[in-house]
Amino acid sequence: DAGVTQSPTHLIKTRGQHVTLRCSPISGHKSVSWYQQVLGQGPQFIFQYYEKEERGRGNFPDRFSARQFPNYSSELNVNALLLGDSALYLCASSFQISYSGTEAFFGQGTRLTVV
């Protein structure tokens, strides 16, 4: 079975541009979460989606948005990119909506560089 897949793996964008990151969860998983990881830090929670509805949002500006499609894949969109948005963006899928008692599976991440 395929694991969590993210695309693209690497991306270079200019300040002010828009970016879309994609994630396909493990088959059968209905929950997808997005995290931002800046170099040298732990991941920071951005969003969680379950059954196509937003079920949690971290402390990120409105420039960040996401959605989940009927096939449970997900997109993370970031508008008006800033240099500080440069980070590794991680997608995690899980079977249940809550992480209590269930393992989260992570993709390899998308490395975004804003110049």
Added chain:
Amino acid sequence: SQELEQSPQSLIVQEGKNLTINCTSSKTLYGLYWYKQKYGEGLIFLMMLQKGGEEKSHEKITAKLDEKKQQSSLHITASQPSHAGIYLCGAAFNYQLIWGAGTKLIIKP
């Protein structure tokens, strides 16, 4: 807000030696996860602990959640080069995982 503190931040260990990484929470933990990350890559699941006093082992890695459920430790016995990487603890809280900053482990040959 709930925070997790990991110690040490980095660790250099001679191959074959034992080591321990700690994760401390300011609040009671209801689910504690340990993951390993290679530089710039995704996270690989190691252990999940839920009950106070719980201890789990996989190969040479053992994780414990203390009785009061506010601290966890990860112990590696007879370290190998394959153990090198960044170890992250995460705590389940509502619909998200809160993460420690990570412990960078380097194994010297």
